[in-house]
Amino acid sequence: MDVLGLMGAVGFLVARFVPLAKLPFWGCELRQRTGWPCPGCGLTRVAERMALGNVAGAWEANPLGTVAALLFAVATLISIAHLAFKLPIPIVELTRREASALRWSIAVLAILNYAFVIAKTRFPGFL
Numbered sequence: 001m002d003v004l005g006l007m008g009a010v011g012f013l014v015a016r017f018v019p020l021a022k023l024p025f026w027g028c029e030l031r032q033r034t035g036w037p038c039p040g041c042g043l044t045r046v047a048e049r050m051a052l053g054n055v056a057g058a059w060e061a062n063p064l065g066t067v068a069a070l071l072f073a074v075a076t077l078i079s080i081a082h083l084a085f086k087l088p089i090p091i092v093e094l095t096r097r098e099a100s101a102l103r104w105s106i107a108v109l110a111i112l113n114y115a116f117v118i119a120k121t122r123f124p125g126f127l
Contacts, residue, residue, distance in 0.1 A: 001018075001075060001078055001079055001082065001089045002079045002082060002083065002089075004072065004075040004076075004079070005072075005075045005076040005077075005078060005079025005080065005082075007070030007072065007075075007078075008073060008075050008076040008079075009076045009079075011047060012047070012050065012051045012072075012073070012076070013051075014047075015044075015047035015050070015051040015119040016048075016051035016052065017050050020044055020047075020048075021044050021045070022109075025084065026044070028040075028041050029120070034123075036118070036121070036122070037117050038080065039110065039113070039114045039116060039117065040062075040065075041062065041117050041121065042061035042062030042065060042117060042120075043061075043062055043065045045057075045058070045061035045062070046058040046061050046065035046066055046069055047065075047069065048061050050066065050069040050070075050073070051059065054068075057079060062117060063113055063116060063117075064109055064110065065114035065117075070112065078090070
């Protein structure tokens, strides 16, 4: 959990203070070559907008990426509480059935998210 918290904190700091989207080599190669977005299109915008506190704008760029960024923020807060106040880290244990349901849910959400990203990119007036 502490590693995830550290990764979240570093990611938010980089997104806040380093203009990654303005770097000449930064961008989606698939979208540049084909016009079609990749499943991760919008994640740089999500990181930048979340670092500025613009959750609605981040959601507009990539909903599943926004959820992931929020989970990194929660991991950062848990890590800070753990390191600063010696609070125990919560342990989540799933049954085999719950783990299977979670995997299937994540797969379905990833497909729906990619459909959303395609619709926003290819058909901007649709959504």
